[in-house]
Amino acid sequence: MNHPQKKKQNKMRLTLPLEEYMHSGHLACQGCGATLAMRYVLKALGQRTALCIPACCWSVIDGPFPYSSLDVPIFHCAFETAAISAAGLKAGLEMVGDHETQVVAWAGDGGTFDIGIQALSGVAERNDDIIYVCYDNEAYMNTGIQRSSATPFGAWTTTTPVKHYKNRPKKDIDAILAAHRIPYVATANISYPEDLYRKVLKAKNIKGTRFIHIYAPCPSGWKTRPEDTIKLGKLAVQTCIFPLFEVEEGSTWKINIKPREKKPVEEYLMRQGRFRHLTAEAIALIQEEVDRRWARLLKYEETSPL
Amino acid sequence: MNHPQKKKQNKMRLTLPLEEYMHSGHLACQGCGATLAMRYVLKALGQRTALCIPACCWSVIDGPFPYSSLDVPIFHCAFETAAISAAGLKAGLEMVGDHETQVVAWAGDGGTFDIGIQALSGVAERNDDIIYVCYDNEAYMNTGIQRSSATPFGAWTTTTPVKHYKNRPKKDIDAILAAHRIPYVATANISYPEDLYRKVLKAKNIKGTRFIHIYAPCPSGWKTRPEDTIKLGKLAVQTCIFPLFEVEEGSTWKINIKPREKKPVEEYLMRQGRFRHLTAEAIALIQEEVDRRWARLLKYEETSPL
Amino acid sequence: MVEIRFHGRGGQGTVVASKILADAINKEGKFVQAYPEFGVERRGAPVYAFIRIDETPIFDKSRIYSPDHIVVLDPTLIEAIDVTEGLKEKGWIIVNTDKKPEELAFPTKYRVATIDATHIALKHQLGTRATPIVNTAIVGAVVKVLDLARLESVIQAVKEGVPLKPEENAAAAKEAYESVVFHS
Amino acid sequence: MVEIRFHGRGGQGTVVASKILADAINKEGKFVQAYPEFGVERRGAPVYAFIRIDETPIFDKSRIYSPDHIVVLDPTLIEAIDVTEGLKEKGWIIVNTDKKPEELAFPTKYRVATIDATHIALKHQLGTRATPIVNTAIVGAVVKVLDLARLESVIQAVKEGVPLKPEENAAAAKEAYESVVFHS
Amino acid sequence: MKKQQPTKKIIFHSEKEMPLAPYSLGSMLHNRTGAWRNIRPEINLENCIQCGICWKFCPDVAIYIENEYPVVDYTYCKGCGLCAEECPVKCITMVEEEK
Amino acid sequence: MKKQQPTKKIIFHSEKEMPLAPYSLGSMLHNRTGAWRNIRPEINLENCIQCGICWKFCPDVAIYIENEYPVVDYTYCKGCGLCAEECPVKCITMVEEEK
């Protein structure tokens, strides 16, 4: 290794703690965003954390029995049960005298927006004391790229072939959770790790149900270049396709990043194989919807507390 | 019968059509609001309607095999499946050439807010072409009054004994459905049958997922006098505990009735055995929450389209 | 083994009556089994409850089709349904009514006892005129007519078994015990 | 019965190669069975595919442990794993490489054939330098070395079996068929 | 709406008479829910203003209209008292059933 | 973070050696994912401004810090190219692996 001992010995400027609770050797694809999401979240939560992971890419990424890539305990739970498994686990830990461990449900978009929404809604209604993290790669990736209700309008997946591309907008899970009036809802993005880290820390210090929705690009499923993962995350925010915001008690909305100039969605879409078939008209439709959602968000913030 | 043939023969002034699709002999308790809800909805929809009814009081009210109280076909479906059973039925009817029949999922609050919310959310996301009616009696009544997430704060049920009365607010299902951006969401109330009727007619002429949430008092479960059913419905609106409003495309909010003077919630609560244990402090809390919700609703309307 | 069927209306506490009776029997050291009709109960609609009493443990878990005695909590039921269905000969029919046994038109193969439980209930402030709570009074009468338990056991069972007004209910049971009209 | 194992990396179309080969065999009127490794595939990670070929219907549904021949789509795998595991004596090892068979250090009990499929693929504009799409070329070489099917069948199977660029892929298969280096 | 006619109970003597699946074959009109009643509504038509409110709010569809006036169908009326409560001119009285 | 040490695979010779339920007993560090790599990142430390971005964005935790400089751990680096792409001074180059 050609280590430049000669250069003057500045400190590395790290914006996140050095501690790692996720280790190498895991089974994610090259350039996987979901993996970064885990890495950052655990940096914020630390070792006294327990995860409930339903079926999703992460149930593979972590590694097969008898291995695990993480330094925290995991309950690999049934697909539809992330939230309630966590709530059950929390209750159990409390009853055996552990009042400290932060219990986290860690699920993909399918496990959150679709098959897991009922358990999540139940937990939110009871305000059970867990953090729910949804890492959103916008399709069922672990089973090979099928549409979920998080899949955006226009996208190709294996169940929405280009001739029948997804023709419904992405389900607005954040608004749905906000409507549950839980103490904390936030969106985050692996391309903004400091913001993500801050939000998880904030969530950690709140009691009740906290929901964090993390944008996590998936090169394999989106047909993008692995090295574009961070770029895509930034574009998602700059185009306002995936705005960063927080909602407290379902009523106080705060947008964290407002791009000075919104980039056109096309810039975002055209980097991705899953959108390559889109016509100019379809892209215009998407732009419209993005604008509408952004305007709505601005209004929410403006009229807060709602 | 002492029929006054003598009096001058004015026409009865009926505000709803005469046709009945629900008949006597059904098994509802005396003064049941859920029954009125069905009666009115069918008046609006007419005979070319098919119902999917999951487990709920209505699966008993209608009558046991081999009977039915209704003139329309019913699929008594599994508890958690009202919405998707209806969507499946609709798809099947379409494929066998029936494009006309209006398919309605008809569920209680438990079947909607709790165990059925996932299927409902899925249907809403796909915008499947059904009307979903939730008649809300604010608890699991068919099984003997257990709390649901529609049970209001403060209420007694058999699973929320007075010493542990329900300590979470009623889940805001309308906001949740509005966040799904379906074409039509409306609240209605059996004490305002003309408004209810109008809303169902309106829903009938929209394509896609339509959600109608009907307030339906339950004397047996609320420990109220059967003859108070209509009165309670009116009080619920006059106190703004259950406001009447419509949301189109999840963005245009319209309040249908704004009481000139909001009545205090106490007036509503104190007529009901299920609230009788409440202290003045608890009632004040409830008043506060109702005020907050009402203010929010006004704001939604004001800033429409959101 | 004694088998009894209770007739009442939804909301009248028919099942509670059978349960309280069972409690009283238990206090006597005897064996007992009580169960409601296995169905949907609605206020006002006819309902049933059943009880089996024996000196030895009861293994029979089938339903009762031919009761030894019947108890009628609401006299209007006599018109509405056939309360004597399956009733064994010489069986007691214990009716809540202000009439005397002989005023009721039951076949003579049955024995009839009457108790004005409604009157007693109202006297002890149990329920309202439209819906008097007669079940505890009825239990008192039944125990007396069929000689099933000591009054103390009944009173104790009543006090423990009712959700509200234990004293009033106990008093009603006692009064009924003492005033039931029958000729055995 | 002939049993072949394919070695490749996730993303290289290893399974497609075996499927196209199966199609070609089918066109010959022979019987065939092909299957991928039963696991999780990740881009870059070593993957396997298997094929059984016979003149009569194939009933054996167990996995292949001792292949008659192996095919290696990515030469770096030779370092990473033991590609010859279970390979029968005299079995062919068909490798995508620009080397000659004798330059590869396999035990002499095996026979070795080489084909520069990467070069052929790039020449026919299949994939990029970093990730050339070599699977159709490989199929051409395999069919030739093992004499499994006529070239026409392979070309037809390739054209029908690839999602894009049928002509280019067919040309690559043909070129590989014709240029594979082996001494049988 | 006309007065409804009570129907007969459907009785199956053997499985052969039964349908393949549990689906309905008749209405609930055999079920004379009037027997559930403790108190009965009586309409004083003298004062009735024909507003139809009693008809509209009856959960048991037990008020029908004859000659433009409301009539209680005692075969089915469960005696909930809603009609009496809601009648704007209070011309319906709830009377105790005879025992 | 220090350089991680590859571990050994866990091999059970009999069911008796296995735990009661399927729970983990070790890390994934035996899994040398470097073998998946097609192209390798090479850091030219001369130009490195020690910003830590490459470290921060590596999904495989395959960059560690030694003497205040980033070092690629080729045992695990899968060659995704993110570090090179995100390095603000472009001092990381992706180089083809030798075949």
Next chain:
Amino acid sequence: MRKVLMGNHALSYGAMLSRVQVVAAYPITPQTQVVELLSEMCAEKILDAQFIKVESEHSAMAACLGASLAGARTFTATSAQGLALMHELLHWASGGRLPVVLGNINRAMAPGWSIWTDQNDSLSQRDTGWMQFYCGSNQEVLDSVIQAFKVAEKLHIPAMIILDAFSLSHTYEIVDVPDQEKVDKFLPPFQPKFRLTPDEPHAFGGLTSPEHYFELRYKLQKDMEKAPALIEETGQEFEELFGRKLGLVDPYKCDDAEIILVTSGTTGYTARVAVDHFREKGLKVGNLRIRVLRPFPFEKVQSILSHAKKVAVIDRNISYGHHGIFYQEVKSALYGNSSVPVFGYITGLGGRDITLNTFQKIIEETQRNETPPERISWIGVKK
């Protein structure tokens, strides 16, 4: 203390006395009283437990699994549709080796909706890896809960306590409710062999390849095979403390019986009345009530039944396209061990009552024929 309790309350008392720590349940007729009483016990602080009032049975079981994995003693109760909705999670409990105890009220499966008893709901779960205890009385219900926790926790295998809808769930019987102190002595706190804690971070239930899965499941079966002896032992220990015994099976006058009825649930108690009735008539009838279906009590069933001249298995259930499930299980267990003719009767589906008369028909038909005339004999169907 001798109390008059409905079966559902016997379940709740059993759970309370077992000091359950987490309860997660969802209401369903005819189970509701179980949950209601537990709610009240929590409200009244008689029971120190977290009660998660979930939004479905599916979540009920999922919550139980999480809690159990944390090392808490965990209980739920359900019936029919609710049990069916838990099905996937039932597999999870056994495969995950989480000793949850579940009370199930036997109710017939929809459609049409039924709230009445039959065994198809719990028997449809016979292949999910749970122990199954079928109860005949409310006393047995209460006692079984306590004993089930003991066995389940020792083996890390979940257990189901099963009782008939209404004939037990809603039927008041006299139940001796044991002292808490004594129960504590019998059932110490749950000491799991593994648990989820950050102190020793394991990943539970990760992807398990063909290399490992088989052995893990072999272990589960091997532990299941320990259950019969353990259940008998636990029953004896319980008897020593409480004077009541429960075993794998409950034979009644089987020793010299020529016809042995094989029964379960409340049917197994009514059968005693029938046995006595026929004995009075001079017919040597006996009754073998199967209390534990999983693990199947092979030895007991084989040794008791092979003495008989004829065996009549009574099923309040059916595996459509096959026949009665107890019938199948018993024949399978006897195969190669005995050649006694085994008759199969199906009766009482959907809550049709099983009475002395039912047994009369069964015993008469069994007497009349040398071997079963038909694959299934239906008793009480209106044909």
Next chain:
Amino acid sequence: MRKVLMGNHALSYGAMLSRVQVVAAYPITPQTQVVELLSEMCAEKILDAQFIKVESEHSAMAACLGASLAGARTFTATSAQGLALMHELLHWASGGRLPVVLGNINRAMAPGWSIWTDQNDSLSQRDTGWMQFYCGSNQEVLDSVIQAFKVAEKLHIPAMIILDAFSLSHTYEIVDVPDQEKVDKFLPPFQPKFRLTPDEPHAFGGLTSPEHYFELRYKLQKDMEKAPALIEETGQEFEELFGRKLGLVDPYKCDDAEIILVTSGTTGYTARVAVDHFREKGLKVGNLRIRVLRPFPFEKVQSILSHAKKVAVIDRNISYGHHGIFYQEVKSALYGNSSVPVFGYITGLGGRDITLNTFQKIIEETQRNETPPERISWIGVKK
């Protein structure tokens, strides 16, 4: 046309050729290709169907029930956890007499997560009132779908087509894909005996009291009992048109066999190789592949097996606390009909491969012993 198809695509082709009208499904490994191809067929308008892309398997089956009740031909596919999640609704399909056809890829149940084959998922549904067809090849998969619709719709009973994960689902085999025209001749449009329509408004599935439930379920079983003959008949009719025959069972060299293996799924095909292998060595072995588990083919199994000297049942499944499920079913069927010693082997759980070597051990053990030395003999466990 002879095509090289993976088993999953054979399922999709079967559904397409059956002209299914409503499909509702949810992805799960190893089933995904079924749904993906059907999506594509709809997009390409090769298939005129409504495809409801539901949010869970639970909803998949519920949607199918609604559609089937409307009178549409309805199809879904799933595996393991997905099938388990449908469990309640499976009862609904049979009780409601809705002839949905479902393709299930046999995969081992979690936890630990497995995507590999064993039969516990579908066998856990043996008591739900569905017909179950276990397939041995992709050709059989395609043919079974078409035949299953015919049988299911005639009887108003749902049917499950079952194939092993990977060894069929992902394995390419040569499949003769029949002409649409001929299939149409074989399988006319669905003509239900009842359907939901406002023209004839019935309430389906209402509360069914003890007075009625029993008879309705009796009818279901009686119709199930018609299935064996109908399946054989339908298989013959199919043979006449397409030249391929499928029956209840697939016996291979059983006539003179001394040891008969009882197998299912792909194991039933590998077994043929073993049979030939041992026959060459002079051992008279035969193989009885059970294709239809529900309804259970009592007559066939009895008549074929009772000729043997020994029977070895091979289970890629287990009912924990009991033993192998096919073993149980076969013994139960033979009880009273035969006294041939029946050996029970469990192997291949969680995708462990079943090879010639597996059979070698099984046959040797069966040869070696007069009667089964143990209740279960485990083949291939690392002990």
